[in-house]
Amino acid sequence: MTVAVLTAGGNTEQLGHHLGRAVENGVTREELIEAITHVTLYAGWPRGMSAMGVATQLFTDNK
Incomplete structure (x- = not known):
C-alpha cells in the first residue's frame, strides 16, 4: 500500500x-x-517510470 x-x-x-x-x-x-506498473496506469507515466527507476536501481544493487 505504501509503495503504491x-x-x-x-x-x-x-x-x-x-x-x-x-x-x-x-x-x-x-x-x-x-504494483508500480498498475499504479502507473492511473497516476501517469512520469510518476510510474520514476518509481520504476528507483525499484530497478534498488533491486540491481541488492542482487
Missing part, C-alpha cells in the same frame, strides 16, 4: 526505503514491480 501511494504521489525520495522494507516483510520483487 508513494508512486502515485511521485514521492520517489522515500520509495527506496519502503521498497526495501516491503521485501523484508515478504513482498516479492515481482509483486512490487506489478
Whole structure:
C-alpha cells in the first residue's frame, strides 16, 4: 500500500526505503514491480517510470 501511494504521489525520495522494507516483510520483487506498473496506469507515466527507476536501481544493487 505504501509503495503504491508513494508512486502515485511521485514521492520517489522515500520509495527506496519502503521498497526495501516491503521485501523484508515478504513482498516479492515481482509483486512490487506489478504494483508500480498498475499504479502507473492511473497516476501517469512520469510518476510510474520514476518509481520504476528507483525499484530497478534498488533491486540491481541488492542482487
